[in-house]
Amino acid sequence: MKFLYLVGCNLRRKKLRTILTLLSILIAFLLYGFLCAVKEALNAGVSIAGADRLVVRHKVSLIQLLPVSYKDRIALIPGVDAVEHQTWFGGIYQDPKNFFAQMPVEPEPFLDMFPEFVISAEAKERWLKTRTGAIVGRKLAERFKWKVGDRVPIQATIWTQKGGETTWEFDIVGIYDAGKKGVDTTQMFFRYDYFDEARAFGEGQVGWYGVRVKDPARAAEVARKIDEEFANSPAETKAEPEGAFVQAFAKQVGDIGTIMVYILSAVFFTILLVAGNTMAQAVRERTEELGVLKAIGFTNAQVLSFVLAESCFISGIGGLSGLGFAWLLIAAGDPTNGALPVFYFPTGNLIVGLILVVVLGLVTGIVPALQAMRLQIADALRRT
Amino acid sequence: MSENSEILVHVKDVEKVFRRGSEEIHVLAGLDLEVPIGEFLALMGPSGSGKTTLLNLIGGLDRPTRGSVVIQGERIDQLSDRRLAGWRARHVGLVFQLYNLLPVLTAERNVDLPLLLTNLSKADRRKHVETALSVVGLSHRAKHFPRQLSGGEQQRVGIARAIVTDPTLLLCDEPTGDLDRKAGDEILDLLQALNREHGKTIVMVTHDPHASARATRTVHLTKGQLSSEAIA
Numbered sequence: 065m066k067f068l069y070l071v072g073c074n075l076r077r078k079k080l081r082t083i084l085t086l087l088s089i090l091i092a093f094l095l096y097g098f099l100c101a102v103k104e105a106l107n108a109g110v111s112i113a114g115a116d117r118l119v120v121r122h123k124v125s126l127i128q129l130l131p132v133s134y135k136d137r138i139a140l141i142p143g144v145d146a147v148e149h150q151t152w153f154g155g156i157y158q159d160p161k162n163f164f165a166q167m168p169v170e171p172e173p174f175l176d177m178f179p180e181f182v183i184s185a186e187a188k189e190r191w192l193k194t195r196t197g198a199i200v201g202r203k204l205a206e207r208f209k210w211k212v213g214d215r216v217p218i219q220a221t222i223w224t225q226k227g228g229e230t231t232w233e234f235d236i237v238g239i240y241d242a243g244k245k246g247v248d249t250t251q252m253f254f255r256y257d258y259f260d261e262a263r264a265f266g267e268g269q270v271g272w273y274g275v276r277v278k279d280p281a282r283a284a285e286v287a288r289k290i291d292e293e294f295a296n297s298p299a300e301t302k303a304e305p306e307g308a309f310v311q312a313f314a315k316q317v318g319d320i321g322t323i324m325v326y327i328l329s330a331v332f333f334t335i336l337l338v339a340g341n342t343m344a345q346a347v348r349e350r351t352e353e354l355g356v357l358k359a360i361g362f363t364n365a366q367v368l369s370f371v372l373a374e375s376c377f378i379s380g381i382g383g384l385s386g387l388g389f390a391w392l393l394i395a396a397g398d399p400t401n402g403a404l405p406v407f408y409f410p411t412g413n414l415i416v417g418l419i420l421v422v423v424l425g426l427v428t429g430i431v432p433a434l435q436a437m438r439l440q441i442a443d444a445l446r447r448t
Numbered sequence: 449m450s451e452n453s454e455i456l457v458h459v460k461d462v463e464k465v466f467r468r469g470s471e472e473i474h475v476l477a478g479l480d481l482e483v484p485i486g487e488f489l490a491l492m493g494p495s496g497s498g499k500t501t502l503l504n505l506i507g508g509l510d511r512p513t514r515g516s517v518v519i520q521g522e523r524i525d526q527l528s529d530r531r532l533a534g535w536r537a538r539h540v541g542l543v544f545q546l547y548n549l550l551p552v553l554t555a556e557r558n559v560d561l562p563l564l565l566t567n568l569s570k571a572d573r574r575k576h577v578e579t580a581l582s583v584v585g586l587s588h589r590a591k592h593f594p595r596q597l598s599g600g601e602q603q604r605v606g607i608a609r610a611i612v613t614d615p616t617l618l619l620c621d622e623p624t625g626d627l628d629r630k631a632g633d634e635i636l637d638l639l640q641a642l643n644r645e646h647g648k649t650i651v652m653v654t655h656d657p658h659a660s661a662r663a664t665r666t667v668h669l670t671k672g673q674l675s676s677e678a679i680a
Contacts, residue, residue, distance in 0.1 A: 066564050073552040356548045359509055360562045360609070361537025363530050442510040445544070
C-alpha cells in the first residue's frame with residue numbers, strides 16, 4: 065500500500081496525457097457497454113425464447129399472411145400441445161417516433177402460450193369481456209402514463225377499417241409485467257376478433273402462429289410435420305424454433321453480433337495502441353528515475369510491479385468509469401424511443417468488460433514494465 | 449592509510465570491460481583498492497578514466513568482468529540481483545551529480561523513498577526523514593518539490609536521502625559538479641561533517657581538486673588503473 069502513493073504521483077506527472085488516455089479508455093468501455101445492450105436488445109427474444117415453442121410463418125416471408133384456418137389443422141398434428149397466432153399491426157400512437165409493437169391475438173391461447181407475460185386474473189377477465197380491450201406492458205404504460213380504463217387511439221399504417229377509418233380505439237384493460245428478465249414490456253396486445261371483423265381487408269388471415277410442442281426433444285420433427293401438412297398449398301409454411309425465428313428477425317438489420325465484434329475489436333486495438341504508447345513513453349521519459357529507484361535498492365520485480373500498477377490503474381479508472389457510465393446511461397432506458405424495448409446491460413457482458421479492463425491494463429503495461437525491469441542501473445544513470 | 453584500520457571496501461584485481469558492438473572497451477584493468485572504515489576517499493582522474501565505473505562496482509550498481517568486490521566481508525559481485533538490491537538498500541547511500549530526485553515527490557517524500565523498502569512504521573519513517581532533513585539543514589523545506597529548491601538545496605535533499613537509512617557506505621558521484629563554488633562548499637562541509645562527526649565512510653568521485661582537498665585520502669585513476677595517491 066505504501067507504494068501506491070508513488071504510482072499516483074507518477075500518473076499526475078503529465079496530467080493532460082493521463083486524462084486523455086483515461087478518456088479514450090472510458091469512451092471505449094462506454095461504447096462496449098452500449099453495443100452489448102444494443103445486441104442484447106436485438107436478440108432479446110432469443111434469450112427468453114421457449115425451447116418448447118415453434119413459430120410457423122409463410123414460407124416466402126414474414127409479411128405474407130397465413131389463413132386462420134391453419135390453427136385447427138396445426139392443433140391436430142401429433143406432438144402439438146397448443147397453438148396461438150399473432151399479426152403485425154404497425155400502428156402509430158400520436159407520433160411516428162412513438163414506436164412500439166401492437167399485435168392482435170386471441171387472449172386465452174396467447175396468455176397460455178406466453179406465461180412470461182404476467183397479468184392479474186381480474187385483468188384477464190376484463191380482457192375477455194371487452195372486445196376493444198387491450199393489455200399493455202408495464203414500460204409502455206409508464207412511458208405514455210396509461211392506466212387501466214384509458215381509451216387509446218392508434219393510427220393504422222396498414223390495417224384500415226371497413227369504413228375507411230384509420231384510427232382504431234382500444235380500451236386498456238390490463239397492464240402486464242415481465243415474468244422473467246429480458247421479457248419485452250413495451251408491447252400492446254388486443255383482441256383478434258375485434259381486429260378481424262373491423263379491418264377492411266385480409267379477413268381470416270394472420271401473421272404467424274406460435275406452437276407449443278409436447279416434447280421439446282421432438283420440436284424439429286413436429287416442425288417438419290407442420291410444413292408437410294401445408295406443402296403444395298397456396299400458403300406453404302416454414303416452422304422453426306422460436307429462438308431461430310427471433311434471431312432471423314433481428315438479422316434483418318444485419319448480423320449485429322458480428323458487426324459488434326468487429327467494431328469493438330477495432331476500438332480495443334486502437335486503445336491498446338494508445339494506452340501502450342502512453343505507458344511506453346512514460347517509462348522512457350523516466351529511465352533515470354527508474355535507475356535511481358533500482359540504485360537505492362528497489363528490486364527488478366518491484367520496478368516491474370510499479371509500471372504494471374500504473375497501466376492497470378489507468379485502465380482500471382478509465383475502464384470502470386466507462387462501464388459505470390454505460391450502466392447509468394443504459395439504466396436510463398431505451399435511447400431510441402421504443403426501437404429497443406428490452407434495453408439493459410447483461411451481467412455476463414459486464415463481467416467480460418471487467419475482465420477486459422484487467423487484460424488491457426496488463427497488456428499495455430507488460431512491455432514497458434519488462435523494459436523497466438531489465439534496465440541496467442549504470443546504463444540508466446549514464447543517460448542523466 | 450593506517451595498517452591497523454579495518455577495511456570496509458576491498459576491490460581486488462578488478463577488470464571491467466564494456467562492449468560496444470564488436471569493440472571491447474577496457475575501463476578498469478587489474479585494479480586494487482582498499483577503503484578503511486571511516487575514511488573519506490576522493491577518486492580523481494580525467495574523463496573516461498573509470499572513476500564512476502569503479503564507484504558503481506563498489507556500490508553494487510554494476511558487476512566487474514573479473515576480480516572481486518568485497519564490502520564488509522561480503523563478496524557483493526556474486527550476489528543475485530535480488531540480494532544485491534537488498535544489500536544496496538541496507539548498506540549504500542548514493543549521491544549523484546544531478547541530484548536525481550523524483551520531481552513528482554516533495555523533499556520529504558524523496559528522502560522517504562529508501563525507507564519504503566524497510567519494515568519501519570509510517571511514524572518511524574517520518575522520524576527518520578525529519579532527522580535526515582535536519583542533518584542537512586532543510587527541515588523547513590520538507591514540503592517543497594525539487595523544482596522549488598536551488599541546486600544546493602536539491603543536493604542536500606539527495607544527501608538526506610542517502611543517509612536516511614544510516615548506510616555503511618556513502619558513495620558520491622561528482623556531488624559538487626553541478627553547483628557553484630559557494631553551494632559546492634556547503635555540500636563538502638556537509639560531507640566532511642558526516643565523515644568526521646557521524647563516522648560515515650565516504651567514497652567521492654570528483655574532478656575538482658578543491659573538493660578532493662576535503663577528503664582524508666585521494667587516489668588518481670588513469671586509464672583504468674590507480675596511478676597515485678595522496679593522504680590529507
